[in-house]
Amino acid sequence: MRLNTRNFGEIEVEDQKVIMFEEGIPGFEMLKKFTFIDSEDDVFNYLQSIEDTDICFIIVDPYKFVKDYAPVINESYFQKLGGGESEEFVLFSIVCLKNCIEESTINLAGPLLIHSEYKKGIQVVTEDRKYRVNHKLISLLNGER
Amino acid sequence: MLALTRKKNEAIVIDGNIEIKIIDVQGDKVKIGIAAPKNVTVHRQEIYVQIKHANQESSNLQLQQINQLQHFMKGMQREE
Numbered sequence: 001m002r003l004n005t006r007n008f009g010e011i012e013v014e015d016q017k018v019i020m021f022e023e024g025i026p027g028f029e030m031l032k033k034f035t036f037i038d039s040e041d042d043v044f045n046y047l048q049s050i051e052d053t054d055i056c057f058i059i060v061d062p063y064k065f066v067k068d069y070a071p072v073i074n075e076s077y078f079q080k081l082g083g084g085e086s087e088e089f090v091l092f093s094i095v096c097l098k099n100c101i102e103e104s105t106i107n108l109a110g111p112l113l114i115h116s117e118y119k120k121g122i123q124v125v126t127e128d129r130k131y132r133v134n135h136k137l138i139s140l141l142n143g144e145r
Numbered sequence: 146m147l148a149l150t151r152k153k154n155e156a157i158v159i160d161g162n163i164e165i166k167i168i169d170v171q172g173d174k175v176k177i178g179i180a181a182p183k184n185v186t187v188h189r190q191e192i193y194v195q196i197k198h199a200n201q202e203s204s205n206l207q208l209q210q211i212n213q214l215q216h217f218m219k220g221m222q223r224e225e
Contacts, residue, residue: 026193028204040219055204056204058206058211076183076184080186094200097206101217105199107196107199110195125193127188133192
């Protein structure tokens with residue numbers, strides 16, 4: 001299908017590239033279908049809504065920022081995506097871009113859990129209080145928390 | 146909302162398979178134990194609300210910001 005997105009113009013999305021978020025994500029419960037868009041760098045990628053072409057999130061591999069990232073994720077989230085082996089699941093974190101990069105934050109308390117084979121996703125509310133929704137990107141890049 | 150009074154070690158059962166037990170009460174803090182099936186998610190409400198707000202703030206991306214980010218990353222990669 002072709003999408004006319006606000007930020008990326010017209011893009012082609014193949015059916016097998018659609019990720020289903022059956023519950024939506026908090027704040028966007030009505031949006032169920034998303035797709036990944038790669039960027040030119042190897043850190044930031046985009047999660048584009050298919051149903052609302054104005055909505056798009058910047059996502060990153062949290063392990064690129066916190067090497068020992070280990071959130072406590074309730075078993076129910078894995079079950080909701082169909083279960084399976086742990087290597088079939090991937091985590092992403094949403095980045096919140098502020099006016100300048102230095103102020104921008106990464107949400108480590110609510111990672112996106114994706115079942116890479118079933119193409120299903122859910123946003124996790126982590127159980128521990130080790131991580132916040134607003135860690136500064138720059139501090140993490142500098143090795144602080 | 147249904148309001149029930151429970152003492153320490155007493156529990157309530159929801160839908161026959163979710164048990165919520167009062168483990169301890171100290172001042173204004175209540176420790177609650179929850180036993181639920183594997184497909185039931187349980188979380189602290191305030192964390193959920195924070196995530197919801199963070200999502201709303203993160204979704205309003207402007208093309209200019211994306212360009213700025215890509216420019217920043219190119220600078221970082223050149224430094225390496």
